Amino acid sequence: MKKVQLSSPQISQSDIDVVVQVLKSGRLSIGPYTEAFEKVIAEFTGLRYAVAVSSGTSALHLILKAANFNEKSLLIVPSFTFVASANVALFEKGKVVFVDVQPDTMNIDPFALEYVLDKCSKEYSEIYLMGVDIFGHPMDWDKITEICSNYNVTIIEDSCEALGSEYKGKKVGTFGIAGAFAFYANKQITTGEGGIIVTNDETVYKISKSLRNQGRGEGSEWLVHEYVGYNYRIDEMSAALGWSQMQRIDEIINRRSDVANRYNKLLSKLGIQIPVVKDYVTRMSWFVYVIRLPEHVDRLTRQRIMEYLEMEGVQVRSYFEPVHLQKPYRELGWKEGMLPVTEQVSTRTIALPFYTDLTLEDQEYVVEKLKNALELFIK
Numbered sequence: 031m032k033k034v035q036l037s038s039p040q041i042s043q044s045d046i047d048v049v050v051q052v053l054k055s056g057r058l059s060i061g062p063y064t065e066a067f068e069k070v071i072a073e074f075t076g077l078r079y080a081v082a083v084s085s086g087t088s089a090l091h092l093i094l095k096a097a098n099f100n101e102k103s104l105l106i107v108p109s110f111t112f113v114a115s116a117n118v119a120l121f122e123k124g125k126v127v128f129v130d131v132q133p134d135t136m137n138i139d140p141f142a143l144e145y146v147l148d149k150c151s152k153e154y155s156e157i158y159l160m161g162v163d164i165f166g167h168p169m170d171w172d173k174i175t176e177i178c179s180n181y182n183v184t185i186i187e188d189s190c191e192a193l194g195s196e197y198k199g200k201k202v203g204t205f206g207i208a209g210a211f212a213f214y215a216n217k218q219i220t221t222g223e224g225g226i227i228v229t230n231d232e233t234v235y236k237i238s239k240s241l242r243n244q245g246r247g248e249g250s251e252w253l254v255h256e257y258v259g260y261n262y263r264i265d266e267m268s269a270a271l272g273w274s275q276m277q278r279i280d281e282i283i284n285r286r287s288d289v290a291n292r293y294n295k296l297l298s299k300l301g302i303q304i305p306v307v308k309d310y311v312t313r314m315s316w317f318v319y320v321i322r323l324p325e326h327v328d329r330l331t332r333q334r335i336m337e338y339l340e341m342e343g344v345q346v347r348s349y350f351e352p353v354h355l356q357k358p359y360r361e362l363g364w365k366e367g368m369l370p371v372t373e374q375v376s377t378r379t380i381a382l383p384f385y386t387d388l389t390l391e392d393q394e395y396v397v398e399k400l401k402n403a404l405e406l407f408i409k
């Protein structure tokens with residue numbers, strides 16, 4: 031039977047060659063490819079510094095540490111995101127407050143953000159915003175940065191799903207004190223496991239670079255440590271793979287855009303909601319392709335539709351289950367009803383198979399099976 035995977039990395043012969051070359055070189059960590067990868071990402075985003083690390087999560091964690099987030103700090107974060115966006119605050123024993131999203135873009139709602147800040151700014155003096163460009167779609171950065179500057183909020187950008195996206199001609203990852211990208215195998219480019227911090231802030235750069243490498247000082251000896259650091263280093267094989275993939279980043283983004291546009295056409299008559307791309311998005315770098323079932327459809331019906339698709343060989347996923355309803359956050363007092371838009375949206379989403387080399391033929395198969403499922407389960 032036919033199988034269409036949810037995602038699949040694009041690995042070229044030159045990707046393979048460069049990784050093999052690293053293996054043969056004998057230098058498997060802290061080598062020239064880590065530096066070259068950092069350089070190509072910094073140039074791509076137009077920022078001064080990049081620090082490559084072991085994952086997107088470690089990138090976000092180090093940004094918080096370097097920006098002095100601590101147990102007295104508050105992190106405002108959307109719940110409609112990957113759990114790591116919020117967890118990093120708990121790593122540092124800080125407080126997490128979730129903010130609701132806009133129904134169309136599924137990004138932070140500026141009005142909801144203002145409301146949350148109004149309530150919290152009396153109680154907390156150190157407030158941080160984790161701004162997530164969800165599924166590759168930039169947040170409404172003009173509005174968000176204005177609100178944050180009014181309340182003296184430090185912005186950290188979780189652009190882990192959005193490498194290459196642009197808001198009014200400016201690349202995402204550049205709107206806060208620092209930004210993070212991630213390179214797990216389902217992202218726009220992959221290093222297997224990996225992430226990177228981008229920033230113009232020299233302090234954030236220096237501290238995060240030291241913390242990823244056990245708190246060692248710049249140029250200091252191997253066993254001399256200035257901070258309690260981590261081993262969040264990326265290895266040379268991963269960095270080389272990332273560097274190699276960056277050589278064709280524009281082609282990758284364009285191909286993913288073609289795949290998304292084909293879905294847009296194929297799905298236009300199915301009575302479901304396709305992803306929205308706002309006018310302020312001057313370049314959309316697609317991470318996943320998420321449709322939404324009609325408003326009256328409940329969680330159980332979505333479940334049946336997803337099971338049907340899986341049975342027909344179409345791999346799908348319910349991006350995202352709200353973070354505030356996950357066990358660690360329920361234990362902190364979060365529950366149903368607290369974020370109505372997030373909760374409403376997340377019962378109806380289905381991520382369809384989506385990756386750089388997805389063929390038209392496979393997309394037609396996905397859409398045919400989805401059409402059958404909708405006819406079977408939705409009245």
Ligand SMILES: *Cc1c(COP(=O)(O)O)cnc(C)c1O
Nearest residue numbers: 085086087112114190191212214
């Ligand atoms: C992928 C992702 C991350 C980082 O994930 P890692 O698996 O740690 O690389 C962080 N935030 C969001 C929104 C993501 O999608």
